[in-house]
Amino acid sequence: MITSSERLSVVASRELASRRTVFAGIGLPTLAAALAHLTVAPELEIVYESGVCGAHPSHLPETIADAVLITGAEAVLSMPALFGYVLQGGHIDVGFLGAAQIDRWGNLNSSVIGDWHRPKVRLPGSGGAMEVMANSREVFVVMRRHDRRSFVDELDFCTSPGPDRALAEGIRPLGAGVTKVITELGVLARGGVGEQLRLVAVHPGVTVDQVREATGWDLAVADEVATVEPPSEAELRLLREDVDPDRVYLR
């Protein structure tokens, strides 16, 4: 039995092949980056928002600032250095982000559901997400839920804009914005500025219509929709025995 967390982590880890630096948050991105480190990207440098570059944790970190990320790390930078030189300086290949809402251009909302001034739900806000979006070469989004409440025609509030919105304001962003969205149903992708997200792959047993039904806009679909290769025995063993043996995130 393969859980949804295992499937998402493995698929995300494969996408990190040939990347050098990844900006990871806690949870599924941590698992994906750690697994990629053991499989497709042994030279991968994992950077955390707290200022840690080149983390070599003795235990699976519980937060982006877990003490185990600091002990044995290659570098620990101040906030101005991390956000100014590393992120804005253009040193991140792939940033991982999550959000409450995403639209067809890969714009993200993590601030409010409803009106900002009188929100129905107050969410945490940007944190560094806006900067990860604006400055990483590309961004991967991992969403545990794929439904019409999360994949929306129009965001309630745009916290982290993709490059299309920035360009509409006459400002040229550094990165391509969201290039991959990995969900429990499949994988959406877009090439960069001017492109919408397209469904490019589904997990075994999932149909294209099912994904269309779960998406709040008229979803573009690739000419040939692939079936995601299920996690291999080797990938699962590494994930379960080496990366997260206590099943902290592999719920």
Add this chain to the structure above:
Amino acid sequence: MRPDKTMTLREAVASFVRDGETVCLEGFTHLIPTAAGHEIIRAGRRDLTIVRMTADIVVDQLLAGGCVTKLVSSFVGNSSAGSLGELRRRIEHADPEPLQFEEYSHHGMICRYLAGAQRLPFYPLRSYAGSDLPSVNPGIRKVASPYADEQVHVVPPVNPDVTIVHAQRADRAGNTQIWGLTGVQAEAVFAAEKAVVVVEEIVDDEVVRSDPNRTVIPAHAVDAVVECPRGAHPSFAQGYYDRDGAFYRSWSHISKDPDRLRAWMAEWIFGTEDHADYVAKLGDEFWAGLAVGEAMSLPVNYGRRL
């Protein structure tokens, strides 16, 4: 002889935190000045503007303590452990009263500190283009580059009346050493009119001077030094004690229920004399559970003239 700026937390809050002022509490997930926040609540301060990048548990407590009218922040959540009950009631339902909230991104807040510390009128950054944040925050503006045909967003400086940070150690004059995550504490201290540094331990001058590169905040930027062991709990002090993950997880449940939150405040903040009393109340067995082992750095050779 350098001046001795040591005092108790009660004296520091009495001297440097006044009703209606702007108070910055920094510490990015590490070294969060929780004990200082509790002392502000005990002192009954009112109508404060709190400036803090990651508004987390200590901000939820300051809100519940009735101390805060306005919050300036770039992240409002209980770390990765859930949400902040009191903050959400204030923002979503104006319960018990509305909260003025000024929202930025992390880099926006960092740039506000950088401008504040350097007494600059604004600071540019490559964020905010296409975001809805500028539409709800008139402080975020766009200007033309004087050097190229290019627009860039800018943020205003922040100059708090007082900044309070927690650190591992300092000497009596306020030379403050931090290792591990150094966050944005130095910038927040330099941006402020007055600064209070709360430390795990006050050490002899020779200790600091044996390793001057580890001094993140020099004494001239510091007005008061407070020794307050375990003053960052439930966050952590690298090399001293670990983060209390269980408390972070339980806070989401405590703060969700206003009665439970009031009972917690009555017992742990108003029911304790000071932070030493809070530490004693938690007990030795509790603190043993957060103990950390040694991982010493190798010494460096600063050299001396022969």
